[in-house]
Each structure stands twice: as C-alpha cells, then as structure tokens.
Amino acid sequence: MEKGIFEGLKVLDCASFIAAPAAATVLSDFGADVIKIEPPGSGDPYRNLPNLPGYPHSEHNFAWMLEARNKKSIALDLSKAEAQAVLYRLVAEADVFITNFPPNVREKLGLTYDKLAPLNDRLIYASFTGYGEKGEEANKPGFDSNAYWARSGLMDLVRADEETTPARSVAGMGDHPCAMAFYSAIVTALYRRERTGKGGHVSTNLMANGVWANGVLAQAKLCGAKFSRRRPREQALNAVTNHYKCKDGRWIILSLLNEERQWPTLARCLGREELITDERFATKADRHARSVELIRIFDEVFATKTLAEWRKLLDGSGLVFGVVGILDDIPNDRQMLDNGVLVPFENDTMLTVSSPIWIDGEKKVQPRKPPGVGEHSTEILRKAGYDEAAIENLRASGAVG
Incomplete structure (x- = not known):
C-alpha cells in the first residue's frame, strides 16, 4: 500500500x-x-x-x-x-x-x-x-x-x-x-x-x-522463590555476564550464556590463553566459585584497550557482548541507520527515531x-x-x- x-x-x-x-x-x-x-x-x-x-x-x-x-x-x-x-x-x-x-x-x-x-x-x-x-x-x-x-x-x-x-x-x-x-x-x-x-x-x-x-522476577516472587542478596558488580556471581570498563572510560558488557563452549574463545580474545588451563577456572563451577577473582583479572585486561579496540577483537568471534551505549553514539550508529531505526524527516536531513x-x-x-x-x-x-x-x-x- x-x-x-x-x-x-x-x-x-x-x-x-x-x-x-x-x-x-x-x-x-x-x-x-x-x-x-x-x-x-x-x-x-x-x-x-x-x-x-x-x-x-x-x-x-x-x-x-x-x-x-x-x-x-x-x-x-x-x-x-x-x-x-x-x-x-x-x-x-x-x-x-x-x-x-x-x-x-x-x-x-x-x-x-x-x-x-x-x-x-x-x-x-x-x-x-x-x-x-x-x-x-x-x-x-x-x-x-x-x-x-x-x-x-x-x-x-x-x-x-x-x-x-x-x-x-x-x-x-x-x-x-x-x-x-x-x-x-x-x-x-x-x-x-x-x-x-x-x-x-x-x-x-x-x-x-x-x-x-519486571515479569521474570515478579513471577519468581509470586512462586515464593528465595532471593539471594544483591551484589555489586565487583562481586557478581558470574564474571562472563558482567560489564567492564575499557581504557577510554567506555564500558562493555559480556553475556556468555553458553559458557562451557565459549570460555576458551573468550580467553583467546582477551589475550589470556593461560586461563583456559588454569586450574582455578577449569570448570564453570570453578569460575562461578571464584567469580570475584576472575572479575579482578578481567577488570585489568579490559582496562588495557579502548572500546573500539575491544570491538575489533570480539566482533566475529561468536561471543555475545554489547557496547554500553551513550547518546553521542546514536546519530552515527551505522547499524541503526542501515535498519531504519533512525530516519530523516520529510524534506529535511534531521533524523528521528522510527517506531x-x-x-x-x-x-x-x-x-x-x-x-x-x-x-x-x-x-x-x-x-x-x-x-x-x-x-x-x-x-x-x-x-x-
């Protein structure tokens, strides 16, 4: 039409x-x-x-x-x-x-x-x-x-x-x-x-x-679930579903839900292949038990490169991660522009957010x-x-x- x-x-x-x-x-x-x-x-x-x-x-x-x-x-x-x-x-x-x-x-x-x-x-x-x-x-x-x-x-x-x-x-x-x-x-x-x-x-x-x-946690409460105390980022229970600060002050978030398969790939992308054979982190259970220790390591690693550098290393790896975006990113976000998320007004170059x-x-x-x-x-x-x-x-x- x-x-x-x-x-x-x-x-x-x-x-x-x-x-x-x-x-x-x-x-x-x-x-x-x-x-x-x-x-x-x-x-x-x-x-x-x-x-x-x-x-x-x-x-x-x-x-x-x-x-x-x-x-x-x-x-x-x-x-x-x-x-x-x-x-x-x-x-x-x-x-x-x-x-x-x-x-x-x-x-x-x-x-x-x-x-x-x-x-x-x-x-x-x-x-x-x-x-x-x-x-x-x-x-x-x-x-x-x-x-x-x-x-x-x-x-x-x-x-x-x-x-x-x-x-x-x-x-x-x-x-x-x-x-x-x-x-x-x-x-x-x-x-x-x-x-x-x-x-x-x-x-x-x-x-x-x-x-x-808020349905997931609301349903948990409706089911009478028992909740753990909330922990700050540095004490998160899982290092591979956490967010990290890069060298330029920007943040990146990891969302590795298929951890057993993706752990070796992550270690290689981070330039820390020795972690693959490190007995402290040999299994998923080990990594979760020592999450605070692993977060400290990741904090040090991510602080060595800018967000742009990390994107180059992680893009195409199959790892699920995301940029913690800021408003300055939006006007020139190529993916948003290519997919019609941002579109121009009629007879104007000014962009607006599409439905x-x-x-x-x-x-x-x-x-x-x-x-x-x-x-x-x-x-x-x-x-x-x-x-x-x-x-x-x-x-x-x-x-x-």
Whole structure:
C-alpha cells in the first residue's frame, strides 16, 4: 500500500504527554490520519517538557517532534459544550479514539466509552491510565517514573545493592514500551472489528506494563522463590555476564550464556590463553566459585584497550557482548541507520527515531514535522461539515482555538 497499511484509518488522539499519544504516532507511521486534540493556548503540556530544568537545550522541540510527528492539530476547550459537540461529530466518523484522561475526568467531560460508543458502533475506544480502570487508585495521576518504573520494583532492582540510592528513570523510558502495548491492543481490536464489524473498549496502564517488564522476577516472587542478596558488580556471581570498563572510560558488557563452549574463545580474545588451563577456572563451577577473582583479572585486561579496540577483537568471534551505549553514539550508529531505526524527516536531513515495527512489503510514511497548537483547526472543522460562520462562532466562544 503506497500510503501505508492504515491508509484511511481515522484516529483521534485526545491524550497528553507520551504513552498514549505515541501509540497514535505508530499508527500514523503506517499511514493513519491522526488528529491531535489539545487545549487552546499552550496545547498539550508535553510541548513544554524541553523547557523543564535538566533537559537538553535545543532550538528544536525534540520531545514534541518525536511524539507528534505526522499529526494534525485541532485546539478544543473540552470544558465547553460547544467543543464537546465538535468532538462528538469527529468521533462519529473516526475509527479510533485515544485518551489518557482518568475515568473521573472522562465522566466530567462527557468522554466515557458509554457516551461515545453509541455515536459510532465501529469505534475502537482506547483508554490509557496510570494504575488501571478500577480500584481506589483508578483516578490517581501517574507518570512512567512512578507508576511504571518505581511501582513495579524495577527502580529498586537495578541498584547495585540495597545500600545504593534507587536509580531514576529517563524521560519516556517506560512510556514508549507502554505505547507499543497500547498500539497492540488497538490493532487487536481493529482485527476483531474486521471479523465482527463491531468496535469496543481496549485499555492498558503504566503499572501493568511495569510489572510485565519486571515479569521474570515478579513471577519468581509470586512462586515464593528465595532471593539471594544483591551484589555489586565487583562481586557478581558470574564474571562472563558482567560489564567492564575499557581504557577510554567506555564500558562493555559480556553475556556468555553458553559458557562451557565459549570460555576458551573468550580467553583467546582477551589475550589470556593461560586461563583456559588454569586450574582455578577449569570448570564453570570453578569460575562461578571464584567469580570475584576472575572479575579482578578481567577488570585489568579490559582496562588495557579502548572500546573500539575491544570491538575489533570480539566482533566475529561468536561471543555475545554489547557496547554500553551513550547518546553521542546514536546519530552515527551505522547499524541503526542501515535498519531504519533512525530516519530523516520529510524534506529535511534531521533524523528521528522510527517506531520499532517493520512489515514486509509495507512502507512507513516519511515522518512529517509536528503541528502547532490548533494549526489544522479550520481544515478539520471544514472536513467535518462546519461552514465558515459556524467556525467563526466556535472561535468566538473560545470552544476552538
């Protein structure tokens, strides 16, 4: 399909910040027509993220460029009945309605599933929350830093040990995985609609996705497993699944799960062939029992060469290892560029991050720059059947920005 597999799909993005709007962005990458609904004036508060303390300084609104690419914007003050009436008209012709308003706010603004579903029996109503649709925390606001990262146990578990300060998440670290779960829920509902002709309500939340991300250890706890005390890197139980600092200050991580077969290869790549016959490390059990001693040896070895030098030695060896990447690596990462992870905006050389899905035979649309607040209000209203006088009245009342 020349314009994308979702060509003709009409999506209303009535959400804010990252997780829910990013699901709409993925739909737009595959050709969906996405209308961003935001309040008049400053618009989605996410537009202001780069202005907060601690964020990188740039002449570009990098946050908005990523989450709002390809979309058109209409500014509606949904506290006004006139604006709600506009939304209802748009909903009647839409395929997907996306919101992250808490249930009580949806009720207040007349945006509940029960209110919108009768307007369009093919509508996929997709709601995203911090802590789920039910229970005493259903209306509790949440960001991925608290509802995904902290609540799930991940914030605690990535610490080197129990004495280390809990680790902060970075912007969108939980939101973007949640967006993919939300996208999958929407697409699953669209598939059901193809079979039944009927829309429906789908949902997900930050808390559920956080526990899913932490699922291995969460399941262990649910099974009543006994956990060992957390150990710092220097005291890890396995030297060949650990990370090491190189001569230039960069880090590399080993992930050798087939240790018995790969141990001799690793020793040769490190230039320490004598370790193969060293009785202290003869078997896997020996290496694990003396992991602290082996880590000290590896620390000394890795400190003798730069990351680039180690990559040359390890690439092609069959050993599983990874670079501990830094942001400076990303713009020129050849593998990311070759695989379409980074793609240019339309009519521009500036790159953006593509959604992490590819479908054989289907092209994603080339990313288009994001809209200004209400940039397409008049265009959208005209397509919805409003004449110029009606549009002027909506603007005069403040219902449309």
